[in-house]
Amino acid sequence: MTAAAPPEPEEFLSGETGHVAGVRRTLSRTIGDALLDLRARTAASSLDRLAAAVPQRAVLALSVYRPDSAQVAPAVRELESTRHELRLALGSTGAALPGLPTVATDLAGGKFQNLNALLQGAPSFDWLLVFDDDVGLPRHFLDRFLGLADHFDLALAQPAQTLMSHAAWRVTRRRPGSLVRETRFVEIGPVTAFRKDAAELLTPFPDLRYGWGLDLHWAALAAERGWRLGVVDALPVRHERSPVGTAYGHDDAIAEAREFLTGRPFVPAAQAQETLATHRTASS
């Protein structure tokens, strides 16, 4: 839909914080994640087969980290285990952490402003991967992720989030028995992958501080082009530390989204939650 007048917040907000709290809820989700991890092990060989079928790609991975991040270095180490050609361009909001390929320090902009700074002068790529500094990646993440994205012809993809993660959009939470779900929507974080043609259209990113609503706009552009989007349930990431912004009440982010979405096509929040197809095996 295209709004000539500014859209109402319920048109572009999930309406949920996605924050996991409380002893009982935390415990049941921890157990739930463990059970799903066990069940997912049966898919490992098929994930590796798909991963091995992908020609070597150039992957540009971007992240802007806070210098007190404990998770960015482990995430980088996991990505570096790939058999693809990894090109990392990291930025820090303060000083550079030792041992990380940091190309910019003291970044003071919003998320997408900072990512644009990293994109300037970045090497070429077949896939662009953007990841938060507070995300935990599963083992063999990148090879298996590209295996699934390639096999299911995804232009935009994100790993699902664990049950324990703070996921504001329930469509992005891991579902049992699924490798990949085709969706209308792939979120701006905590990990987002763009195929080359998608990145060519969607970068440089708009000059946004928060970026709420940007993913709904991407969803509309993807639909216009017939791109396939997907949430990769087989490789859930942990985004369990800092809660994402609350669903309502972050006035600056909401104001930015309203202004950004005015006159731009976007997929409304309710449709963004829809799953179009669930792939339980590589051939289904």
Ligand SMILES: [Mn+2]
């Ligand atoms: Mn985060």
